[in-house]
Amino acid sequence: MKKYIPIEEIPFYRNLLNKLREFDAKKTEIDDLASDLLDERACVLEYETSIHYEWCKALLSLEITAKYNKDVLHLFRESECELLLAVIKHNWLISEIFGCDDSIEKSLITVLAYGDRVLIVHDEFIKIENTARGKFCFYKHDSIME
Numbered sequence: 001m002k003k004y005i006p007i008e009e010i011p012f013y014r015n016l017l018n019k020l021r022e023f024d025a026k027k028t029e030i031d032d033l034a035s036d037l038l039d040e041r042a043c044v045l046e047y048e049t050s051i052h053y054e055w056c057k058a059l060l061s062l063e064i065t066a067k068y069n070k071d072v073l074h075l076f077r078e079s080e081c082e083l084l085l086a087v088i089k090h091n092w093l094i095s096e097i098f099g100c101d102d103s104i105e106k107s108l109i110t111v112l113a114y115g116d117r118v119l120i121v122h123d124e125f126i127k128i129e130n131t132a133r134g135k136f137c138f139y140k141h142d143s144i145m146e
Helices: 011-049 053-065 070-074 079-088 096-097
Strands: 117-121 126-131 134-139
Touching: 011 053, 011 079, 053 070, 053 079, 053 096, 070 096
Parallel strands: none
Antiparallel strands: 117 126, 126 134
């Protein structure tokens, strides 16, 4: 009859498992530090702009992940965060602007392109000017999945 040897008793696998545990511990530590740094930066941006913390954190999260073009994200920061303040004033949701929710199919950040200019922010739509596409509107209901 064959004797079962636990994987932890085989030196090669024991070393491998120990290295994986060390890696997981370091990754968790790095993730915690990154989260703390993001929170700190969001607090600073909130203080500097008087924009609610959740909005600041969402914007900074997108900047860090580099998921979107930095020039597009810059639209939300220029002129002392004028665009960000306007969408908040007109009761847009974070998910409608930044797409931070699975129920949102299309967000403003996915529609904007390099060189776009936001002309009007309204309660129901945002009017955008693009050199290639001309003027067009992003409507609140465009972001809702049906």
